[in-house]
Amino acid sequence: MGTSGSKGDVGGAALPGDGGMDGDEGSAGAVMGSWHGGAQLYVSLKMEKARIIGDLVPHVYGSEPIIGSWDPAHALAMERELASMWELSFVVPPDHETLDFKFLLKPKDAATPCIIEEGPTRLLTGGMLEGDVRLANFKLNGNDEVVEFRVFNKADIVSPLELAASWRVYKENFQPSMVRGIPDISINEAPAHATEDGSGSSLELDLEHYVVPTPTAPPTEYAANLAATPASLIQPGALWTNDMLLSDGIQSPRSGPADFQDHSDHNKAMPEAAGAVAAAAVADRLHGSKEDRKLAIVLVGLPARGKTFTAVKLTRYLRWLGHETKHFNVGKYRRLKHGANQSADFFRPDNQEGIEARNEVAALAMEDMIDWMHGGGQVGIFDATNSTSKRRQMLMKMAEGNCKIIFLETICNDRNIIERNVRLKIQQSPDYADQPDYEAGLQDFLERLTNYEKVYEPVEEGSYIKMIDMVKGEGGQLQVNNISGYLPGRIVFFLVNSHLAPRPILLTRHGESLHNVRGRVGGDTVLSEDGELYAKKLANFIEKRLKSEKTATIWTSTLQRTILTATPIVGFPKIQWRALDEINSGVCDGMTYEEIKKIMPEEYESRKKDKLRYRYPRGESYLDVIQRLEPVIIELERQRAPVVVISHQAVLRALYSYFADRPLREVPDMEMPLHTIIEIQMGVTGVEEKRYKLMD
Numbered sequence: 001m002g003t004s005g006s007k008g009d010v011g012g013a014a015l016p017g018d019g020g021m022d023g024d025e026g027s028a029g030a031v032m033g034s035w036h037g038g039a040q041l042y043v044s045l046k047m048e049k050a051r052i053i054g055d056l057v058p059h060v061y062g063s064e065p066i067i068g069s070w071d072p073a074h075a076l077a078m079e080r081e082l083a084s085m086w087e088l089s090f091v092v093p094p095d096h097e098t099l100d101f102k103f104l105l106k107p108k109d110a111a112t113p114c115i116i117e118e119g120p121t122r123l124l125t126g127g128m129l130e131g132d133v134r135l136a137n138f139k140l141n142g143n144d145e146v147v148e149f150r151v152f153n154k155a156d157i158v159s160p161l162e163l164a165a166s167w168r169v170y171k172e173n174f175q176p177s178m179v180r181g182i183p184d185i186s187i188n189e190a191p192a193h194a195t196e197d198g199s200g201s202s203l204e205l206d207l208e209h210y211v212v213p214t215p216t217a218p219p220t221e222y223a224a225n226l227a228a229t230p231a232s233l234i235q236p237g238a239l240w241t242n243d244m245l246l247s248d249g250i251q252s253p254r255s256g257p258a259d260f261q262d263h264s265d266h267n268k269a270m271p272e273a274a275g276a277v278a279a280a281a282v283a284d285r286l287h288g289s290k291e292d293r294k295l296a297i298v299l300v301g302l303p304a305r306g307k308t309f310t311a312v313k314l315t316r317y318l319r320w321l322g323h324e325t326k327h328f329n330v331g332k333y334r335r336l337k338h339g340a341n342q343s344a345d346f347f348r349p350d351n352q353e354g355i356e357a358r359n360e361v362a363a364l365a366m367e368d369m370i371d372w373m374h375g376g377g378q379v380g381i382f383d384a385t386n387s388t389s390k391r392r393q394m395l396m397k398m399a400e401g402n403c404k405i406i407f408l409e410t411i412c413n414d415r416n417i418i419e420r421n422v423r424l425k426i427q428q429s430p431d432y433a434d435q436p437d438y439e440a441g442l443q444d445f446l447e448r449l450t451n452y453e454k455v456y457e458p459v460e461e462g463s464y465i466k467m468i469d470m471v472k473g474e475g476g477q478l479q480v481n482n483i484s485g486y487l488p489g490r491i492v493f494f495l496v497n498s499h500l501a502p503r504p505i506l507l508t509r510h511g512e513s514l515h516n517v518r519g520r521v522g523g524d525t526v527l528s529e530d531g532e533l534y535a536k537k538l539a540n541f542i543e544k545r546l547k548s549e550k551t552a553t554i555w556t557s558t559l560q561r562t563i564l565t566a567t568p569i570v571g572f573p574k575i576q577w578r579a580l581d582e583i584n585s586g587v588c589d590g591m592t593y594e595e596i597k598k599i600m601p602e603e604y605e606s607r608k609k610d611k612l613r614y615r616y617p618r619g620e621s622y623l624d625v626i627q628r629l630e631p632v633i634i635e636l637e638r639q640r641a642p643v644v645v646i647s648h649q650a651v652l653r654a655l656y657s658y659f660a661d662r663p664l665r666e667v668p669d670m671e672m673p674l675h676t677i678i679e680i681q682m683g684v685t686g687v688e689e690k691r692y693k694l695m696d
C-alpha cells in the first residue's frame with residue numbers, strides 16, 4: 001500500500017464520499033457509501049499519552065518500505081499534534097493492501113535502541129484497524145515500567161474536489177518564504193538513519209578537540225563591566241593595583257584592567273545607533289529639560305541582591321545601543337579611600353565614623369558622575385546599596401539641575417538565592433580577596449548584611465523600578481513608578497526581558513558561499529563544497545552539543561547561504577529572521593573590495609575612514625545593522641533554551657560585541673572567521689565564551 005506521505009500531502013483522485021468512519025478504542029468502523037473510480041481515504045492514526053515521555057518520539061514501523069519494511073531504524077515519525085497527542089495521517093485507496101505495522105518509541109539519541117509496543121502486529125485494511133483497537137503498551141527501563149498510550153484510528157472518504165481544494169488551501173495558507181520555498185518556520189524531523197552520512201562530516205566525539213583560543217581583544221580603556229576609575233581620587237603618581245581597577249562587578253575575563261583615565265573621545269562621542277532608537281532618543285533629548293538629557297540609574301538594595309550584576313548588564317546593553325554609559329561603583333571608591341579590608345563593624349548603623357566615610361565616598365562618586373555627564377556622558381549607572389532614604393535624598397539633591405534620577409531597587413526574598421549569592425560574593429568580591437579563610441569571610445559578610453538590614457528603607461521616593469525576585473524569571477515581578485521617556489522605557493523593557501538562567505548561545509556564520517570564494521560582498525549565493533561540508537559538520541556538532549537539552553531553536557537569516565547551512569540540522573525548529581540578514585551593501589552588492597576601490601574610490605575611502613558610521617549608497621552602515629539587531633538581542637536575553645544563530649560576518653560582529661563588552665568602534669574589524677562556532681554561556685556569573693573551529 002502506498003501511503004502518500006505525511007499529513008497535508010493530499011495526492012490522487014477520489015470518489016464523492018458521503019461520510020467518514022470513526023474507530024476509536026474498542027470498535028472498528030466499516031467503509032460507508034459506494035465506490036467508483038479514484039475514491040481515496042484520509043487515514044489518521046493517533047497515540048495519546050498525558051504524561052510527557054521524555055525525549056521518546058512515537059513512530060510507526062511495519063511491512064511497507066515507507067514505514068521501514070520492519071526495520072525500526074527506518075520507522076516513520078508521528079507528528080506531535082498536541083502536547084499529549086501524536087498523529088500519523090496519510091491518503092490511500094480504499095482497497096489498499098493490508099498494512100501490517102506496530103507502534104514504537106524512538107529516543108532522540110540514535111544510539112539508544114527503540115522500544116517496540118507489546119502484543120501482536122496491528123493490521124490496517126480499508127483504512128481501519130482490524131479487531132479491537134487495543135492500547136499501545138511499552139516496557140521501559142528494562143521492563144520495570146510499562147507506559148500505555150490510547151490509540152485512535154479514523155478514515156474519511158475524500159472526494160477529488162475535496163482533495164484538490166484542501167491542497168489549494170494548504171498551499172495558500174502555508175506560503176513558503178519568498179526566499180527558498182522553505183517556510184519561515186520549519187523543523188526537520190529526526191531521520192530514521194544515523195546522522196553520520198559518511199561524507200567526512202563526522203566529528204570527534206570529544207568536542208574539546210575543536211576548541212580554539214579566543215582572539216585577545218585590544219585592552220579596552222573602558223569595557224562596560226569595568227566600573228569607572230574614580231577620577232576624584234586619582235593622586236599624581238598613585239600606584240594602582242589590579243584590584244583597585246576592578247569594580248565589584250562581574251569581571252569579563254577578556255577585558256584587561258582599565259587604564260587610569262577613560263580615554264573615550266568625548267569630542268567624537270559615540271553616536272546613537274542609527275535609526276529609530278536614535279531618532280526617539282534624540283527627540284527626547286531635544287525636547288526634554290536639560291536635566292532629562294542626562295540619566296542616572298541609581299541602584300538600591302541590600303548586599304548580594306545583584307545590584308552590580310544588574311549594573312554591568314544594563315551598562316553593556318546601553319553602550320551597545322550607542323548611548324554613552326558608565327558604571328560608577330561606590331564600593332570601588334570606598335576601597336580606594338579606606339582600603340579593601342573593612343570588617344563588618346565599619347558598616348554598623350551606630351558607627352558614625354563609618355557612616356560619614358560611606359556617605360563621603362558616595363558623594364565623591366556622584367560628583368565624578370556629574371562631572372562625567374558635563375563632559376558628554378549620557379547615562380550614569382550609580383551602583384551602591386543606597387539603602388536609606390537619607391542617602392537617596394542626598395543623591396537627589398546633588399542631581400538637581402544635572403541629571404534625572406531613576407532608582408533601580410533589586411529585591412530578593414529567596415533565601416536559597418541569597419545564600420548562593422553570598423557564596424559567590426565571598427569568592428568574587430575584592431573585599432574578601434585577601435581573606436584566605438572562607439568561613440571567616442562568610443561570617444563577616446553575614447554580619448555586614450545584618451548591619452544593613454537594620455537600617456534598610458525600601459524605595460518610595462521619586463521615579464523608581466523595583467525588580468522583585470526576578471532571578472529565576474518565574475513568578476518575579478517588576479514594579480514601575482513615575483517612569484516616562486524613550487530611554488527609561490527601553491530600560492524597563494530590557495529588564496523585563498532579561499533573566500539569569502544559564503544557557504548557551506551558539507553564534508556561527510553560514511558555510512562558505514560562492515561569493516566568499518570569489519571575494520564578493522553581499523549577494524544571495526549558495527554554498528561552496530566546503531560550505532556544504534561545514535553544514536553537515538555543524539549539524540553533527542549541534543546534535544552532540546545540545547543532545548542533553550530539552551529543546552533549542554535555530555535562527556537563520558532569509559538569505560540562502562544561512563538557510564542551506566541550517567538544512568542538515570534536525571529535531572530543532574528553524575526560524576528565519578530578516579533582522580539577521582547581512583549588512584546591505586547597496587550599490588556595491590556583488591562587487592569585490594578591489595572593484596569598489598577601482599570603480600568607486602571615494603566610497604572605498606569613506607568606508608575605510610569610518611567603517612562604523614559609513615553607509616553604503618542605498619545600503620546600510622554598521623550602526624544601522626546594530627539598530628535592527630536590537631530586537632534580536634532582547635529575544636536572546638529573554639530565551640531560556642539554547643539558541644543557535646546562523647548568520648553573517650557583519651551581523652555576528654555586532655551581536656558578539658554585545659556579549660563580549662566590546663566598544664562599538666571595534667565592531668567593524670572584529671575577527672569573525674568562517675566554519676567557527678562561538679559559544680556564549682550566559683548565566684549568573686556573567687558571560688563566558690568558547691570557540692570551536694570545525695574546519696578551515
Ligand SMILES: Nc1ncnc2c1ncn2[C@@H]1O[C@H](COP(=O)(O)OP(=O)(O)O)[C@@H](O)[C@H]1O
Binds near residue numbers: 250302421428686
Ligand atoms: N539577580 C540575581 N539573582 C541571583 N544571583 C545574582 C543576581 N545578580 C547577581 N547574582 C549573583 O550574586 C552575586 C552577588 O551579586 P552582586 O551583583 O555582586 O550583588 P550586590 O552588588 O547587590 O552586592 C554575584 O556573584 C552574582 O553572580
Ligand SMILES: O=P(O)(O)OC[C@H]1O[C@@](CO)(OP(=O)(O)O)[C@@H](O)[C@@H]1O
Binds near residue numbers: 513585647648650668
Ligand atoms: O563589513 P565587512 O568587513 O565588509 O564584512 C561584511 C561582508 O562580509 C560578507 C562576506 O564578505 O558577509 P557574509 O558572512 O555574508 O559572507 C559580505 O557579504 C558582507 O558584505
